[in-house]
Amino acid sequence: DAKTTQPNSMESNEEEPVHLPCNHSTISGTDYIHWYRQLPSQGPEYVIHGLTSNVNNRMASLAIAEDRKSSTLILHRATLRDAAVYYCILTNYGGSQGNLIFGKGTKLSVKP
């Protein structure tokens, strides 16, 4: 699986936007970009995913660079509940298998 690189940690103020970067310079043409987050003592939570076009859902937006070698998860207004470790993961598997390889992710702290 192609690897991703994320900053170890980031800080944000409550109610401000947060841009979480992810580099994936070795991404292949069929790799999807997935974002998950994990709060302490909880299972990972799916946030968003995309292939080439930018994506929006109720939780966040995903901006994908034109060359697909990087992407940015955007939280439009950070809340204290958004404090978590955010993982950027590339997937390229068929419906029969899905090994999500979680790296170290970015630990997001949100200050009130």
Added chain:
Amino acid sequence: SQTIHQWPATLVQPVGSPLSLECTVEGTSNPNLYWYRQAAGRGLQLLFYSVGIGQISSEVPQNLSASRPQDRQFILSSKKLLLSDSGFYLCAWSAGRDNQPQHFGDGTRLSIL
């Protein structure tokens, strides 16, 4: 909407004792099901996945086994637990199509004494 249930939330077991963790999914049919383990301070490790009843694939050789007796039920078992089996066990499901996201349960924190 779909929900995933995993229990128990915490479990303390002596070395050599058996294990049975259960996971059920509601609101979907024929999901792919997964068992992961997360050791303290480390990433998730895929243990087993299943694409249908009775169909189990093992990713890591160990003293654990998995079974899928019903479409939306996934069970993780062991006959004799080892100290190294301690960890955070997570069940997940996904739709059976390419590159669909996985949805995780709340996990079971297993401590072996």
